[in-house]
Amino acid sequence: MTFAQLLAALESSPDNSVVIPSDWAQGRAGYGGLVAALIYDAMRRMTGADRPVRSLAITFVGPAQPGEPLQIESQVLRQGKAVSQMLGMAKQQGEVVCIIQGSFGAGRASQVNIAALPAPAVKAPDDCPVMPYIKGITPEFIQHFDMRLGFGGFPFTNSQAREHGGWMRFKSDEGEIHEAHLLGLVDVWPPAVLPLLKERAPASSLTWTIEFVQPQPALDNTEWLLYKADIEHARDGYGHTAAMIWRADGALVAISRQTVTVFG
Numbered sequence: 001m002t003f004a005q006l007l008a009a010l011e012s013s014p015d016n017s018v019v020i021p022s023d024w025a026q027g028r029a030g031y032g033g034l035v036a037a038l039i040y041d042a043m044r045r046m047t048g049a050d051r052p053v054r055s056l057a058i059t060f061v062g063p064a065q066p067g068e069p070l071q072i073e074s075q076v077l078r079q080g081k082a083v084s085q086m087l088g089m090a091k092q093q094g095e096v097v098c099i100i101q102g103s104f105g106a107g108r109a110s111q112v113n114i115a116a117l118p119a120p121a122v123k124a125p126d127d128c129p130v131m132p133y134i135k136g137i138t139p140e141f142i143q144h145f146d147m148r149l150g151f152g153g154f155p156f157t158n159s160q161a162r163e164h165g166g167w168m169r170f171k172s173d174e175g176e177i178h179e180a181h182l183l184g185l186v187d188v189w190p191p192a193v194l195p196l197l198k199e200r201a202p203a204s205s206l207t208w209t210i211e212f213v214q215p216q217p218a219l220d221n222t223e224w225l226l227y228k229a230d231i232e233h234a235r236d237g238y239g240h241t242a243a244m245i246w247r248a249d250g251a252l253v254a255i256s257r258q259t260v261t262v263f264g
Contacts, residue, residue, distance in 0.1 A: 018070055123150060
């Protein structure tokens with residue numbers, strides 16, 4: 001199933017549940033970007049179009065098992081004059097596997113208007129090496145994405161770069177693209193600390209905060225987006241990274257921060 005088909009399956013589910021297929025696995029867990037997108041999409045349907053998402057604070061509590069029903073819940077915590085505070089979560093067998101606190105807010109008049117900094121210089125996608133899907137080596141969900149390395153090194157290559165990322169897009173036609181798809185795209189990149197390692201070791205996102213530029217720049221469902229993460233600090237098995245996402249023409253799309261755990 002495509003990313004869009006899984007979102008649609010949840011929307012049409014009578015009991016707000018969906019099963020993550022094995023080809024969307026990330027080791028023993030379902031792909032975190034997909035889990036976050038499913039929760040967010042349920043939250044989005046509870047808010048009006050006049051209150052777009054501003055930020056999401058995501059905590060991955062435990063692994064969401066592929067092949068098992070994933071129950072999605074969402075609720076409004078507070079509905080203010082301009083901002084709605086939301087809570088969403090995913091459960092399996094009664095246990096919470098992911099929690100999202102989201103802020104959705106309407107625009108308001110303001111004297112503050114500062115343009116984003118320009119996107120960094122990088123080679124064109126066709127001139128960047130492909131981040132390949134290798135059966136049994138890379139996570140299964142990678143097969144659904146097209147990734148081109150533009151910053152830093154490949155995972156487990158003893159790179160000394162503090163930056164990581166490049167170009168990304170879905171391989172399949174996902175139809176209309178919105179913020180849920182961006183969650184799937186942004187989380188596709190391996191933790192930026194993995195290229196620093198000399199040999200394979202597991203790592204996963206612990207917390208993830210993402211902020212969306214509003215109004216969102218129009219996105220074509222096949223266009224490339226640019227992702228660049230910088231390691232701010234890493235020690236004691238935890239890494240802290242900050243990232244930005246741009247459209248190919250340099251328009252800022254989202255700002256992301258992650259705390260990752262690494263076992264190596």
